[in-house]
Amino acid sequence: MKKINLIFIVSTLIFLGCKPLKSEMNVDILIQNGTVYNGIDTVASQVSIAIKGDQIVFVGDEKKIAITASKIIDARGLIVSPGFIDPHTHADRDLNDLETSQNKPFLLQGVTTVVVGNDGSSFYPVSKYNKLYEQNGIGTNAVLLVGHGTIRDQVIGNSDREASSEEIIKMQALVQQEMNSGAFGLSTGLFYSPGSYATTSEVISLAKTAAANNGIYDTHLRDESSYSIGLIPSIEEAIEVGRQAKLPIHISHIKCLGLDAWYQSDSIVNIINAARKQGIDVTANQYPYDASATSLKAATVPRWVESGGIDSVFIRYANPLLKQRILDETKTNISRRGGPDKLLIVASSDTTIVGKNLLEISKIFAVSPEEAVYEILRKSSPKVASFNMNSKDIATFMKQDWVVTGSDGGSGHPRKYGTFPKKYNTYIKDQKVIGIAQFINGSTSKTADILKIPNRGALKEGYFADVIIFNPETFKDRADYSDAFQLAEGLEYSIINGKIAVEKGKATKLLNGKVLKK
Known part of the structure; x- marks a missing residue:
């Protein structure tokens, strides 16, 4: 009799359209309404992402689950991606x-x-x-x-x-x-x-x-x-x-x-x-x-001249039997890099040469470009960009x-x-x-x-929560060769190991990174 009654009750609930209760989930961060590229698929999706601790615990249709979040991020109009x-x-x-x-x-x-x-x-x-x-x-x-x-x-x-x-x-x-x-x-x-x-x-x-x-x-x-x-x-x-x-x-x-x-x-x-x-x-x-970009020395000085370190470079350069050979090979290396006008000094302890190319510096020193290399290296070890x-x-x-x-x-x-x-x-x-x-x-x-890094690089449940959210219209670089030290803009959020590192375009002071190990 009890079995018949139970069957009757279940059948009645199904007939009346009653739905089972949603499962519940308490999370730290919930990301909603974004255009989500999960790092694997070739098309975007409209899904919600929930983070608890340092892991992604939910990726999917939020309507199918009751989620309570300590922090909700509305990513409407933004792109959500793995870090x-x-x-x-x-x-x-x-x-x-x-x-x-x-x-x-x-x-x-x-x-x-x-x-x-x-x-x-x-x-x-x-x-x-x-x-x-x-x-x-x-x-x-x-x-x-x-x-x-x-x-x-x-x-x-x-x-x-x-x-x-x-x-x-x-x-x-x-x-x-x-x-x-x-x-x-x-x-x-x-x-x-x-x-x-x-x-x-x-x-x-x-x-x-x-x-x-x-x-x-x-x-x-x-x-x-x-x-x-x-x-x-x-x-x-x-x-x-x-x-x-x-x-x-x-x-x-x-x-x-x-x-x-x-x-x-x-x-x-x-x-x-x-x-x-x-x-x-x-x-x-x-x-x-x-x-x-590399060092001026690596770009121009022959490797055999470098053997033993920078002191050995100038000992060989001072040798009359070797100097012309060194200059000839340095000149060839400069040509490989596109010529002296294509070698731009972008960083140096000698700030007077930063922003000038090797041709310009050689004219200031009144020497050939290959000789200018060694005049520069006597004082500093600059970085060059070569086009x-x-x-x-x-x-x-x-x-x-x-x-x-x-x-x-x-x-x-x-x-x-x-x-x-x-x-x-x-x-x-x-x-x-x-x-x-x-x-x-x-x-x-x-x-x-x-790199064989496990459980990172994708927006998947069970993966570590390294997630970024950027504005597709404003995400851009600002650094160029005249000023290489300008931070990029348009990144709205960065979440690293489940903690917010960038919020509304501003870096927080949290150091959320970890040394990853095999």
Whole structure:
């Protein structure tokens, strides 16, 4: 009898259209009404996002659940996205200083995670800086790499010679030490000293240690122009490291630098696609500017002259038997960068030369441009921007689904303050080289996959709450070559690990970042 009555009651409720009660959820932050790009799909959706603690706990139709939130953000007219992940920065120079550890140049671009230790140069040891960042607090998350050049300098110094088998074993032990401390992989700067002095077999040996720890290989190629082996052979060298060491290869940052290398992008794309079909995991990052940046010394001084450090440079330069050869090779390197008028001093302790190009400075000094290089280096070690890329190669690389956004953000070049909004405005809104979903996916989930960062880079339930909200009409870069230190604008909110770091366009004073570890 009771069973019959129960069936009758249930049937009556269904007949009357009664609905079961909604499940309830108490959360810290609820984001409503935004245009949501989740970092994975190719189209936007209109969903609500709920955050509790440091995690995303709900993504979907808010009408299906009763949500009570401590804070509600109305994102009407705004774009909601996973926080951007920048795979190539020099932000470690800011993170280790209490005055700059908030990392505002990246934070205001929408970056919630930065990778440091690129170009073969990392702060050593990793364990020391892990503790420093955790103790002082950092404004964004940080992923640390171990630099090959740093490790080589520990064992060999800045010497232009091959490593012995015993030295390679010592370097492998140091790479293992750094991986044990949480490094995500090995970076190389094979264009720079002392990395440029290493053989491919040395690099493969150290990459195998990273591979044994499920790490990646991040490389600034040996040559992006025609300084040494050439651009395409350098791409092939990177692929060979991946083939032999059996680990993912990430090229930082793909470009065709200088007239000697222009219009090789199609060939490079074919080479990389062929390697990927063979099962070699090759990816790259790219910054959206036609000017590169590095030190004046790295751009112009021959590598053999650098061996031993800056003092050795001037000992060789003072040698009458070597001076003319040094000047001739320096002149050739200046030409590779587009000529002396294309080398702009963007940062220097000697402020009198900032904003001038090498040709202008040489006229002030009344010497040739190549001689001016050494006059400048006697007093300071400036950064230069060199205008030496073309739009065709930039667009070709940007369209590839294995290319993600990376800033190479360092002092003096506007990319430190403007990379992500620059790409959005120039290449998505204006030139329409790629679509907005490809831009967001290639700045979030794809980068997380490349770096093997778990549970970040997408707006998914159970993922860490790194979320940004920006205005599609006002999100733009303000930094340029005349003033590279202007913060981007148009970012309305940044949420890092579930806590608000930017609110209504203003950075809070909270240091919400974490050192991410393998």
